[in-house]
Amino acid sequence: MASKRAVLIDIDGVLTVSWKPLPGAVEALAEIRGAGLAVALVTNTTSRTRASIAETLGGAGFPVTAEDILTAPSVTAAYLAERCPGARCALLNSGDIREDLADVDVIDEVEDAGTVPDVVVVGGAGPEFGYASLNRAFEHLQRGARLVAMHRNLYWRTDDGLQLDAGAFLAGLEKAARTEAEITGKPAPAFFEAALAHVGVGAEEALMVGDDIESDVLAAQRAGVTGVLVRTGKYLPETHRAASGRPDHVIDSFADLPTLLRGSAQQ
Numbered sequence: 001m002a003s004k005r006a007v008l009i010d011i012d013g014v015l016t017v018s019w020k021p022l023p024g025a026v027e028a029l030a031e032i033r034g035a036g037l038a039v040a041l042v043t044n045t046t047s048r049t050r051a052s053i054a055e056t057l058g059g060a061g062f063p064v065t066a067e068d069i070l071t072a073p074s075v076t077a078a079y080l081a082e083r084c085p086g087a088r089c090a091l092l093n094s095g096d097i098r099e100d101l102a103d104v105d106v107i108d109e110v111e112d113a114g115t116v117p118d119v120v121v122v123g124g125a126g127p128e129f130g131y132a133s134l135n136r137a138f139e140h141l142q143r144g145a146r147l148v149a150m151h152r153n154l155y156w157r158t159d160d161g162l163q164l165d166a167g168a169f170l171a172g173l174e175k176a177a178r179t180e181a182e183i184t185g186k187p188a189p190a191f192f193e194a195a196l197a198h199v200g201v202g203a204e205e206a207l208m209v210g211d212d213i214e215s216d217v218l219a220a221q222r223a224g225v226t227g228v229l230v231r232t233g234k235y236l237p238e239t240h241r242a243a244s245g246r247p248d249h250v251i252d253s254f255a256d257l258p259t260l261l262r263g264s265a266q267q
Contacts, residue, residue, distance in 0.1 A: 006037055006207070010210040010211060012233065013156065013157050013211035017233060018159040020159075022253060022255070075185060094124050119147075122166055152183060203225045207225065208228065213239060218245045228250075
């Protein structure tokens with residue numbers, strides 16, 4: 001592990017659950033930063049802006065700033081600017097992330113009721129994913145709008161247990177509208193490329209730590225990044241057994257990462 005120069009870290013389920021630090025996570029991140037490794041927090045969280053995430057994590061003791069955080073919304077904004085310049089976008093998302101979509105033309109579905117969007121952008125699920133909003137998105141897709149989704153996560157871990165996420169609804173929209181979403185967050189290769197560029201290292205010099213074996217760990221490994229699966233958050237033994245590949249490393253929690261980086265942990 002001596003060759004590693006950067007660590008990419010998922011937030012929800014790895015550092016925190018319901019934004020509360022997991023045991024030993026604050027201390028482990030401080031130790032990693034103290035060792036001189038570059039750090040990027042890479043998250044599919046779509047309910048908060050980078051600034052809001054940094055404020056919450058900083059208040060919990062994590063040594064991070066907004067500049068350390070790469071979110072699915074921020075990557076989506078760059079994707080839309082490159083692939084769909086000037087597009088009018090209908091946003092289906094739980095939480096206010098417009099600050100991270102500042103350069104995206106997001107229409108107001110009430111004030112701009114007569115406007116036909118060019119793109120339907122799907123973020124994270126929540127109460128906003130009711131029948132009316134999903135059916136409105138379906139109508140836009142039938143009229144030819146492109147479908148861009150920030151991720152395919154089926155669920156995430158909260159204090160109340162596993163909760164449905166946007167991927168469960170996205171599959172229905174795709175099948176009903178006979179289309180396929182363009183994914184911008186994890187596990188999209190472009191997301192990991194952006195993260196590596198953010199920390200300024202090559203794939204072989206980086207480690208990705210996540211609780212989602214497919215979207216975090218195996219997707220990172222396909223991009224050439226060493227993958228580390230933690231047994232916290234949304235981790236389930238049955239999902240691990242049924243996965244499409246094998247993680248490079250498996251540890252009990254993020255608190256064990258400094259030991260792994262020192263080369264004394266077992267795979």
